[in-house]
Each structure stands twice: as structure tokens, then as C-alpha cells.
Amino acid sequence: MMLPLALITNAKLLNSGFRIRHGIHNGITNTSLLSNCNKCSRAERKWIKPVGYDTGVMTYNSLTKQKEPLVLAQERIASWYSCGPTVYDHAHLGHACSYVRFDILQRILSRLFGISVIHVMVITDIDDKIIQRSLEENISPTVLARMHEEEFKRDMQALRVLPPAVYMRVTDNIPQIVAFIERIIRNGHAYVTDQGNVYFNTQSIGSRYGKLVNLGGVVEEQGVQDKRDPRDFALWKASKPHEPHWVSSWGQGRPGWHIECSTIASSVFGCQLDIHSGGIDLAFPHHENEIAQSEAYHQCEQWGNYFLHSGHLHLKGNVEKMSKSLKNYVTIKDFLASYTANEFRLFCLLTKYRSAIDYSDASMNEARSTLSTISTFCHNAQAYMQGHLQCLPIEEGLLWERLSATRTSVGKVLADDFDTPKAVDAIMSLIHHGNCQLQAVTKVHGPRSPVVFGAMLSYVREIMDVFGVDLLDGKVVHDSSGVLNNVVEELVHFRSEVRKFALSVQDQAPQDTKTGSEMQKSHPQPDRIPLLKACDALRNNLAPLGVHIKDRSPISTWEITRGETRKN
Ligand SMILES: [Zn+2]
Numbered sequence: 001m002m003l004p005l006a007l008i009t010n011a012k013l014l015n016s017g018f019r020i021r022h023g024i025h026n027g028i029t030n031t032s033l034l035s036n037c038n039k040c041s042r043a044e045r046k047w048i049k050p051v052g053y054d055t056g057v058m059t060y061n062s063l064t065k066q067k068e069p070l071v072l073a074q075e076r077i078a079s080w081y082s083c084g085p086t087v088y089d090h091a092h093l094g095h096a097c098s099y100v101r102f103d104i105l106q107r108i109l110s111r112l113f114g115i116s117v118i119h120v121m122v123i124t125d126i127d128d129k130i131i132q133r134s135l136e137e138n139i140s141p142t143v144l145a146r147m148h149e150e151e152f153k154r155d156m157q158a159l160r161v162l163p164p165a166v167y168m169r170v171t172d173n174i175p176q177i178v179a180f181i182e183r184i185i186r187n188g189h190a191y192v193t194d195q196g197n198v199y200f201n202t203q204s205i206g207s208r209y210g211k212l213v214n215l216g217g218v219v220e221e222q223g224v225q226d227k228r229d230p231r232d233f234a235l236w237k238a239s240k241p242h243e244p245h246w247v248s249s250w251g252q253g254r255p256g257w258h259i260e261c262s263t264i265a266s267s268v269f270g271c272q273l274d275i276h277s278g279g280i281d282l283a284f285p286h287h288e289n290e291i292a293q294s295e296a297y298h299q300c301e302q303w304g305n306y307f308l309h310s311g312h313l314h315l316k317g318n319v320e321k322m323s324k325s326l327k328n329y330v331t332i333k334d335f336l337a338s339y340t341a342n343e344f345r346l347f348c349l350l351t352k353y354r355s356a357i358d359y360s361d362a363s364m365n366e367a368r369s370t371l372s373t374i375s376t377f378c379h380n381a382q383a384y385m386q387g388h389l390q391c392l393p394i395e396e397g398l399l400w401e402r403l404s405a406t407r408t409s410v411g412k413v414l415a416d417d418f419d420t421p422k423a424v425d426a427i428m429s430l431i432h433h434g435n436c437q438l439q440a441v442t443k444v445h446g447p448r449s450p451v452v453f454g455a456m457l458s459y460v461r462e463i464m465d466v467f468g469v470d471l472l473d474g475k476v477v478h479d480s481s482g483v484l485n486n487v488v489e490e491l492v493h494f495r496s497e498v499r500k501f502a503l504s505v506q507d508q509a510p511q512d513t514k515t516g517s518e519m520q521k522s523h524p525q526p527d528r529i530p531l532l533k534a535c536d537a538l539r540n541n542l543a544p545l546g547v548h549i550k551d552r553s554p555i556s557t558w559e560i561t562r563g564e565t566r567k568n
Contacts, residue, residue: 184296281321351421377435
């Protein structure tokens with residue numbers, strides 16, 4: 001795919017009189033031809049549909065404000081840059097939501113559509129907030145940043161967010177950033193002021209400034225008086241006394257916020273990027289400015305082809321997004337004390353990644369209950385396959401048909417801008433059909449259908465695994481839970497024996513094959529009723545502790561929900 005693209009663009013370049021540059025400039029690796037960028041035509045702000053490999057996926061592109069076919073420059077390879085955290089404090093649930101949602105999208109692309117995602121994430125480890133916080137806490141900005149960077153990575157691991165191919169720190173890339181700014185100045189798109197600041201000259205790109213958001217907005221910086229235009233933004237800030245600084249030809253200073261992303265993304269991907277992601281609050285001014293800088297540096301018309309933005313997370317009843325400055329946040333650590341990573345993923349899956357999402361106990365309970373329905377289905381399907389759960393003969397044809405239809409529709413809705421709520425709906429509908437037939441009865445003669453339930457179980461696990469929801473999580477036996485498992489196993493076995501004895505001599509009762517609850521309706525000998533009551537009491541008392549016993553004839557099964565272990 002690369003060759004034809006290069007040839008096509010090269011031909012256009014020759015016509016348009018562009019220079020061809022080779023090699024490495026100022027520490028930035030340029031892909032060998034500037035021509036790999038889409039050709040320039042300064043007047044337009046139109047999106048250029050990329051040439052390359054059509055993934056068959058439609059994705060909403062903030063650059064066009066509509067769904068577009070996702071076309072990658074290279075076959076089955078997606079270059080993906082995302083703005084990472086500014087590491088000065090604990091990450092909160094608002095951050096977690098954006099990272100989990102994009103993790104889900106990347107997993108869908110790689111696992112379902114066979115696309116290798118090369119994900120690069122920047123860690124902002126120098127910034128006004130970091131300096132401010134380090135002064136307050138009287139520690140060096142570097143130490144503060146490293147502590148929170150490690151914490152962020154631990155949080156992401158706890159939420160099972162796959163790490164990017166590489167994390168890149170701003171402070172490890174200062175020479176590259178300086179070289180990047182120098183070239184923007186040389187290209188005529190930035191200016192140096194008497195005070196040693198460097199600003200991007202927004203007028204120099206005319207109406208192209210605003211191609212993403214087009215707000216014409218201005219972000220006022222306090223105490224800044226040396227800009228030519230209020231929309232201009234800092235590429236380099238002269239350092240104030242006692243601030244961390246680096247040497248440049250404009251004097252001692254540090255990078256502005258936006259330039260780090262343009263530089264670092266370009267240092268890995270050159271002048272062309274398939275996908276750029278971030279929270280919607282980053283669209284302006286951050287992404288707008290990244291685009292302006294990168295296109296001014298590469299002298300190209302379209303640097304990033306797709307901009308994907310995730311919606312905000314709000315505390316329910318709160319119109320403001322969750323944020324540190326508004327002090328309305330829940331840290332990831334606090335959250336994980338009450339809920340699991342799987343439950344948070346389900347919560348994220350139940351809305352579209354672009355939508356705002358309301359966080360509340362009610363919405364988390366909905367996620368928990370959906371996850372529990374999925375887990376219980378898997379558990380019951382296993383019990384049926386093992387012969388522990390007896391059911392009336394299964395309508396196999398119907399289930400095979402549902403499974404095939406679900407597989408098709410899940411693929412289809414996920415290819416339509418990653419519509420995870422519709423995918424979860426389709427899976428829940430399949431589970432509903434399975435559950436309708438998995439009704440316990442006492443005695444059954446007739447064919448069994450373990451294979452169809454095996455197929456459904458495998459598919460549900462597989463698709464949940466694509467989403468990063470690990471239904472096998474609880475199967476991992478840790479030291480302490482291993483002991484617990486064995487104790488519960490023995491306890492349930494003992495209880496089953498007692499129960500079997502208590503029910504062993506019964507009056508004949510008419511069977512209620514519809515509900516399968518005939519055992520409860522039979523009549524044990526009066527002197528054995530206390531044993532049954534004790535069995536019931538044990539079952540009821542263990543439930544709040546997370547140990548759930550289900551009486552099925554002829555045996556009882558159990559699961560531990562909070563500890564996420566189960567056993568048939
Ligand atoms: Zn960024």
C-alpha cells in the first residue's frame with residue numbers, strides 16, 4: 001500500500017514544485033518524503049479522504065463531524081497517538097473512562113478487525129500545574145511527576161488498560177521539541193518575542209486555524225502581553241526564576257503544552273498519523289493547536305487523518321465533567337475499593353464512547369447486574385455441559401441460529417463507529433435465549449445438547465475478552481482464595497449430603513416441569529424438616545458474604561461473586 005501512495009503523492013509533488021527531503025532533521029525522523037503527507041493547498045479546510053487500506057470500519061471523525069470510512073495508510077497497521085496524563089495528582093474516574101473507552105476501541109480494531117495498533121502515549125511531566133504542586137509540596141517537579149506517572153501506570157494496569165507500544169515523556173524529548181520549534185519558525189509560522197517566548201503565528205495559516213473546532217476562540221493566558229494576536233499560543237515559554245528550564249537559542253525556558261504532542265507524534269510517525277485520540281475537552285485548544293503546529297512543521301495539508309474524542313464522565317446530577325479543579329472527582333483507587341475493573345468496563349460499554357456518561361451507584365449497579373447475568377449464564381452453561389444441571393430437551397436449532405445471528409450483528413454494530421451498547425444488547429439477547437432453555441428440572445430422559453451451550457459459552461467469553469472483560473478472572477486461584485475455594489467446596493458438599501438425606505424419603509408430589517422447582521414442593525419427613533431449614537439458613541447467611549449456593553438436583557453448585565471465583 002505504501003508504494004502506490006508514495007508514487008501518487010510524489011507525482012503530485014513534482015507538479016506542485018515541492019521539495020523532497022531525506023533523512024533525519026534535528027533529531028526528528030522524517031519519513032523519507034515530505035510527499036507522504038497529503039499535498040498542500042492552503043486555501044481549503046476540507047478533509048482529504050486518506051488513500052490506503054480500507055478497514056471496513058466507519059468511525060466518527062471530529063475533523064468532518066460525521067462518520068467516515070476508516071482508511072489506514074498501511075495495510076492492517078494503525079498509527080495511533082493519544083494525549084496522556086499530566087502527572088501531578090492521582091488519576092480520577094474521568095481519566096479512567098477515557099482511557100478504558102479507547103482501550104476498548106483499540107482491542108476491537110486489533111482483535112475483531114485484525115489491525116495492529118501502534119499506540120504512542122505522551123506523559124506530560126513538565127507543566128504549570130506540576131511546578132505549582134511541587135512548590136506546594138516542597139519536592140522537586142521531577143520526583144512529583146515520576147511518583148504520579150508510576151501511580152497512573154498502576155491504575156491503568158488495575159483497570160486492564162493495555163499499555164501503549166511506548167510511553168514517551170516530555171522531558172526526555174526537549175532537544176527534539178526545540179528543533180521542532182526552530183523549523184516552524186524557519187517555515188514562517190512562529191515568532192520570538194523580546195521576552196524570550198516563542199508563539200505560533202495563527203494568522204500565518206489563515207482560515208486553516210480552526211479546522212478541527214472552528215470556534216475562533218481565544219484562550220487568554222494571564223500576564224501575557226507579547227503576542228501579536230490573541231489566538232497565538234506559546235510554543236516555548238521563557239522560564240521564571242526558580243522554575244525548571246532548558247537551554248534554547250531563545251534563552252532558558254520550557255516547552256508550551258501543545259508542542260510536545262506534535263513533536264513526539266512526529267518523532268515516531270513522521271508527517272502522517274492515522275488516528276489521534278483524547279477526551280473531548282482536549283479538542284480545543286489542544287488538538288487544534290497540535291494540528292496547526294504539525295502541519296506548519298511538515299508543510300502538509302493533513303497531518304492527522306482521524307480525530308476521535310471521548311465524551312465526559314459526569315457525576316450524576318452534576319452538569320460539570322469530573323475534574324480535579326472542580327473537586328468533584330473519585331480516584332481510581334477509591335473506585336476499585338467498591339467495584340471491579342470488569343464492572344467499570346461494562347459501565348463504559350453500556351454507552352457509546354463519544355457520549356457523555358453519568359456515573360452513579362445506580363449506573364454502576366446496572367453494569368454490575370449485566371455482568372452478573374453474563375457470568376451466571378456462563379456458569380449455568382458449564383453446569384449443563386457437566387451434567388450437573390438437568391433441563392428439558394433443548395431446541396438446538398434455535399440456539400445455533402441465534403448464535404450465528406448474534407455474531408453477525410455484533411460485528412456489524414462494532415464496525416459502525418464502535419457501537420458497544422448495541423453489541424452488548426445483542427449479546428444479552430443471546431443469553432436470554434440460552435437462559436430460557438437452561439431451566440432446571442429433576443428427571444429428564446432425552447437427548448442433551450452440551451455442544452451448543454459450549455459454543456455459546458465460548459463466544460460470550462471470546463467477545464467479552466475482546467472488550468477486555470475477563471470472565472475467567474476468578475478462575476485464577478490465588479493463595480488465600482485457593483484456601484477459601486477448598487473450604488467452600490467441602491462445606492457445600494457436606495450440606496448437599498445433609499440435604500439429600502433430609503429429602504430422601506418423600507411423599508410423591510406432582511412434578512412441575514415448567515419451573516423445575518418440584519424438589520421444594522415435595523414433602524420431607526417432619527423430623528427432617530429442621531435439617532432442611534438449617535441448610536436454607538446456611539445458604540441465606542453465606543449469600544451476603546458473597547458465597548452463593550444454588551440447589552440443583554442432584555447436587556448443589558456454588559460461586560463466590562466478590563472474590564470472583566466460582567465452581568460448578
Ligand atoms: Zn496532546
